[in-house]
Amino acid sequence: MTLDAGDGTQGTGAPAPVLHPGDPRRVGGVRLLGRLGEGGMGVVFLGRAESGRLVAVKVIRADYARDSRFRARFAAEAAAARRVARFCTAQVLDAGQDGDLAYLVTEFIEGPTLTAALSQDGPMRGSTLESLAIGIAAALNGIHAAGVVHRDLKPSNVLLSRVGPKVIDFGIARALDALEGLTESGDIVGTPAYMAPEQFRGTATTATDIFSWGAVITFAATGRPPFRTGTPYELMNRVLSEPPDLGGLEGPLRGLVAGALDKDPDRRPTARALLLALVGDTADPIDATSRILSTQWTPPPVAATRLDVAPTRLDDGAAAGPLRGQGRSGARMTPTLQELRRSWQRRRPDVADRAPARRSWQRVLVPAVAVVLAVAAVVLWGSLRDRTDDRGTPGGDASASASAGPGASAPGGPSASGPVGSVPPSTGSGTVGAAAPIAIGVRVPQRGAISLGVGEVRRYRLHLDAERKVYVTGDVCSDLVPWRLSYPDGRPIGSNTLGCRQSGPYALPAGDYDLFVGGPGVDGKYALTIVDR
Template sequence: MTDPLLPGDPAELGGYRLLGRLGQGGMGAVYLGEHPDGRLVAVKMIRPELAPDTEFRARFRSEVNRARQVPPFCTAEVLDADPDHPTPYLVVEYVDGPSLSAVIARNGPLGGGALHSVAVGVATALAAIHGASVIHRDLKPSNVLLAPGLPKVIDFGIARAFEATSRHTRTDQMVGTVAYMAPESIDNEHFGEVGPAADVFAWGAVITYAGTGRTPFRADSPTATAARILTQPPDLTGLPAPLRQVVARTLEKNPADRPTASELLQLLLDLDPGDKTELIRPELLQAAAAAQNNPRPHRRPRRLRRTVLAGLGVLALGAGGLFASHTAGGVSKTVNPAESAPAWQRADGGPALIDRLDRPAQWREWVEAEGRCLFANGRLEARTGMAPVFRCSGPSDPFAKDQAIRVGAAILTPGSCAAIWFRMVGTEGPLASLCETEVRLGLDTADGVTGEVQAALPSALGRVRRVEVLVRDQQATVSVDGAAVLTKQFGAAMPAAGRVTFGVLDAAISGNAHVAFTGAEVVAAASRSAAPSASGPRPRFADLTRGNVTSVATLHAYDPAHASAVLEPMLFLTGDAYCRAFQIDRSDDRCVHHAWMTESSNTKVTVPIAANAKYFTWEDPDGAVHMDAPEKGGTYPAGAKKFAQMFKKGEASMIAVTTEGGRITRMAVVYTP
């Protein structure tokens, strides 16, 4: 339901026309907005008192960038944001449906298939959110919207921006609604740090409320409720038995005893069909399957299904002729080998992964009986073993919408194919294969590769070829050495989002397929209709992979054993310098009153660490902290061992980094969680 705008409400924000009020929350006012192209969106305007806070803006910017990477599986997609606007705002997908809390208040508790649908939908959303390394932190019935067909979870990941704002959050104040808080959110001294398991606990409380009309630790006051969460078992009376057992597991006091979001989703899908089929819609089951994002490489033997070419064959009409292919089950474009690869441009601020593939970092080593992926000879080499297909263990970062993949690939033994999976969900997704004398493009499923189309190539055994896959909407184009050779329209079979990784196929069933990869780049590509950014110019970020540079960066992974780090370059500027970089009027509040501003590149790069690299922290030998020059990081020597201990939890931290010749020579702590 939309209410009229109030006196003092803006009529427009960031180019979005505001049509009415959807609500008011702790974050600020929520408006129904209209995009210039006519689409309806939800525009969340941050509370005005937070606008002058530099710390809040920096945290808000970081959390929004993370939230943008969450795939749209039962979540309201983050569409736009401007943390640097005089009144910061966030734009998300408009979900035309009531909240779970409103439905329960109006109609009473849910039951049967309706309850199970909500349970599966919210678990699906958590699996997608956690798969993008985001934590919701404020999951509650009012943040679950019951859209037609699919429940949608909103406001994920943003609570931390408020939690970390010291100027507006008292030290004894908790962010969230007590009835849905995990024990560690209330008392982390005894129950450990707040992580994804807290969202799983909140799921259990939300589903208890959905099925009974009350929370599992209900008491007369927030303080009494918190005490019951810390000390008493949950009251699950009224929940159906199979679901009650799953909910009980999610409400364990110890976070380690709760299932992960992916495990929770599998538990729900494995329940007896009699408890879930009545009202669960096919699109919800499809979203649930898509959200089960397993970053581990393929484990079980699989058979390859090659499309039989009946009478048509593959034509190779000389070195200067046409490469043509026609196969059942797909649409293949006939192209000239001289035709240039389709142009693409990285989406403004979109995610990117860059890795030389010369050492373990974003892609990792993996050895099993079915095959192995190891780093040797300065590249990633993949071999089959007992299985004809083997995937390397790659990054879990999901990519949605348009994207481009570039990688060098070499076929090292006859009958081998270098495989590139994209939009991969679990172990399935579109597959581009560079083989010894052809390129293939199809859909990898549990039954093998289906709908495959092919195009012939001259043999280049042992030579590195530059392969590019460009994905636009539901179509993919493969180019080799700068020439487009194959296009396929996947249609509805193309997943909405998924991971990218590499591997090997044994087309000859020899048991010894062997390929190599080098120099990987995966980016979100700008769509054909993308308009220029309304937030002003995007400045250049430091290229840590070459030359001699110094920059502040987010440290995502640190592996001293393999001398590698995964970094995300960022800007860490005074307010005045930030306004110059973004061409903001010098009279703007950000230029005058903000001591420091940050901007993330949203680009993860693997950078080698020099043998003589130096490490620094803010702590002096006596343990005192001295933060004199934040942009340069700590100045007290730490040593590689102490530095490794600081980051062993794998949480993203901010460091000042210096590289020489593309190798890290200095890392200094700026901020750790």
């Protein structure tokens, strides 16, 4: 459970959490007290179990929770996470489905994230840094022993409690792999500054977590990741082809971090070997870890104050809309490959000018860089869309109306190099014909589903009489059919796959818009609804 929603601002001593309009009041028998944060997969709430114990409850985004494959994978990963020994981790207490909500309950860890602590107190030194390294290594040892791979270890997933560091959110990100529409488009799970080289190629193993351990310890010691900061493209290039910057790390810990950051996963130590190197060769490294933390761990000052837990309160200061798909942490990214591979080819230096030592990396860098360029495009697109959203009118504007407009074909058609899930003009058995009218709130078709042949594309025209924030909702769970929403001149607005998920909001001024469903090499069935709420 990441309590800072990825930005490292939530820590103990914060004001009493409050619930937003539309937030659930109870989930899985837990009474919710208020929001602790929001991330890429959902919202984290502070809750009180029936026993009176404070817990953290992550409520998964509705568009994930509606997908049967995600629910099945999520249940399996949560069950595996519950087998992880609670030493240096946040214990997973419960997981399940409550109506349309999927949720995960963990013990509530009182303390700031590593991100927040460094922001307030600066880099760690001496025994505190060594204790942090030992505690995270011990957590990974337990996580891996349970057959779980974290996949997204980063500073905001490490909480600094009074008794030592606690690793959170382990293993759950893997449930995203159940969504074929994500994995087929090159989805990667992670945060670029802390990702291992193989993660950019879609592979994650226990060795991947060891690389992330080295990156996190470097951040704790220096205040910056080992490959510095920058765009996802820049970070990936450095991770794949440049040595880490370990300035500020000294002694044996520096050597261990350097080994953990080896670009070859086969040469990295296991979590147990890493822990033994830190605490000494002992028959019981967990007992040794416990003794070291009890004598050497110094919690940050902010961890010495208690969270001000007030009775459940409702924050009426702002309307709560649907969750956005991209948290500020970037924990989930859905890259575009086709268009941005060409962008990489325009950017890359001449091969003849490269040193021989770098040529071997090009064989993996060329296909992989396209992934991260796509990440940058998605981040930029999300930023621009967020700005557009901020200009949207408040929900419930009774003066606004929407209706189906004329079905005339618009010029320009969809761009062949659009964002994720974009639908180029069909090259298969079907063609893009005249646009059929589509209205807000009306299911298309009214009953059943529409069958698409391979490569067939259906085109719809949406007319808005006033500015609206709209969502695209899929009503068929069995197939993930791509869609793309654009202006009549072909400029993209948003895209994804349908299935049982909702995308948006898209803040649209009055006017006409084209919605394309289907694409080359794709067939299946779909039904959809454009909603405004």
